[in-house]
Amino acid sequence: MVERTSHLRVAMTSDCIFCRIISGAIPASFVYQDEHVIAFPDVHPQAPTHVLIVPRQHVASVSELADPELAGRLLLAVGEVARRGGVAERGFRTIINTGAEGGQTVPHLHLHLLAGSKFAEGSLGE
Ligand code: 5GP
Ligand code: ZN
Numbered sequence: 001m002v003e004r005t006s007h008l009r010v011a012m013t014s015d016c017i018f019c020r021i022i023s024g025a026i027p028a029s030f031v032y033q034d035e036h037v038i039a040f041p042d043v044h045p046q047a048p049t050h051v052l053i054v055p056r057q058h059v060a061s062v063s064e065l066a067d068p069e070l071a072g073r074l075l076l077a078v079g080e081v082a083r084r085g086g087v088a089e090r091g092f093r094t095i096i097n098t099g100a101e102g103g104q105t106v107p108h109l110h111l112h113l114l115a116g117s118k119f120a121e122g123s124l125g126e
Contacts, residue, residue, distance in 0.1 A: 010113055013058050018108035022056050033086060036070060037077040039113075046047070048116025049085050053077050059109040061098045087115035 013019050020026045022038055031051055032039040042050040053074055059065050082088040092115035097104040 005049070010024060016106075016108050018052075018054050018057055018106055018110065019058050022054065032077060032081045034073075034077070036073050039081050043052060043121045046112075047093075047114040049112045049114065051081050051085065051088055053111040053113060057110055060094055061104060061109055063098055065109060074109075074111055078111055081113055083116070085113075085115065086111075090115070094120050 006107050018028070021028045021040060021081040028040040030038055031042050032053070034054055037053060038056055039051050039053045046062055055069070055070055055074060059070070063072055077086065078094055082092050095114065096110075097112075
């Protein structure tokens, strides 16, 4: 179901877990937010720092992403989250899973920022 939230122009789906976090229906501590992008820690962290960077607008995946400005904003937010989290200098890994075979489990576009572990060089991860 698509609804209007209190945020003008921003559609959400009430059965989407990330839309519910963004709307405040499910509590989360936001480590970054602006008009278009929001970031919060992953509930099951895979590294000492594991943050999800998410568009406020419900976009299902990279396959559905059509707005180049939003794409840029998401990537810029990754850098900002890394700087705020104190991991920009040491480095971090950014992952986007897309679709069933890509391992995506939440159908609301999100970028994983993982840091605090030494990831294998050149590896695409497990
Ligand atoms: P995906 O597998 O779709 O790339 O990543 C989805 C991520 O969302 C997983 O790492 C999972 O732990 C996280 N996640 C699922 N439900 C919640 C939730 O309710 N809150 C938070 N903070 N993270 C969630
Ligand atoms: Zn959503």
